[in-house]
């Protein structure tokens with residue numbers, strides 16, 4: 446075996462592995478996942494702007510260093526090249542200290558400007574949405590309204606909305622990449638941030654602080670909609686849940702209220718007022734089950750009720766001993782709640 450083959454094979458092997466991995470990683474970033482570089486509101490817009498300034502500055506510095514390096518390698522090593530001793534000191538002072546100082550001071554000033562802008566929250570009369578982090582879901586309320594929902598909050602498009610954050614247990618972090626940078630939820634403290642969306646749409650949020658086995662399944666949705674739709678959502682939050690319309694739904698409600706479900710979950714207007722798990726008054730209309738764990742449809746709901754531990758291991762809901770004949774009724778009732 447010759448020495449040459451021995452030295453090139455690992456390099457080629459590395460290239461063969463690294464290139465597809467890089468392509469996959471980059472395509473993964475581009476597809477589906479919400480990106481802070483695709484801002485839809487003024488908060489995330491600030492961060493994205495600063496990111497691009499840092500990116501182009503870094504590219505410029507990198508390019509300059511490569512040019513100087515190439516010049517040193519090619520020109521200065523030529524036999525007979527003259528080394529002038531006065532020049533390096535001036536060059537090092539300007540390029541090594543002066544230019545970096547200007548760049549760092551500029552970036553610092555831009556950072557301070559954006560930090561101040563992010564601190565400029567909504568006025569005292571703005572809507573306040575109260576969000577509490579739990580292992581592993583988000584409780585959502587609107588200040589002054591009795592009801593609650595989970596893993597989904599609405600905001601009126603074009604308005605700054607105050608978000609008041611608490612945690613019921615450990616550290617979590619509230620992050621909606623397209624709308625606002627992260628705010629940590631700290632035990633015993635009430636934190637505040639705000640959300641502002643320039644265009645209507647649904648924006649995915651995610652817990653951004655590792656909080657246990659199901660940290661990844663602690664997602665939520667921010668729905669930005671016209672003011673009248675937002676007001677309708679707030680009204681629904683304060684109203685009793687939809688009444689059952691079919692016999693199956695009626696039997697389902699009875700099973701829910703009289704069974705173990707009501708010990709942990711609330712449904713407004715029924716006797717069920719448990720506070721351990723999410724309020725289920727509008728569960729039929731939610732975007733997912735288990736804070737982004739599985740889609741919200743009858744099959745997944747049935748599987749979740751029977752044994753959610755197979756869907757989201759470690760969550761606090763134990764397997765439910767539901768009579769096989771009652772399960773379809775429970776599903777019919779819960780699916781009707783919207």
Ligand code: CUA
Nearest residue numbers: 617652654656
């Ligand atoms: Cu909550 Cu991570």
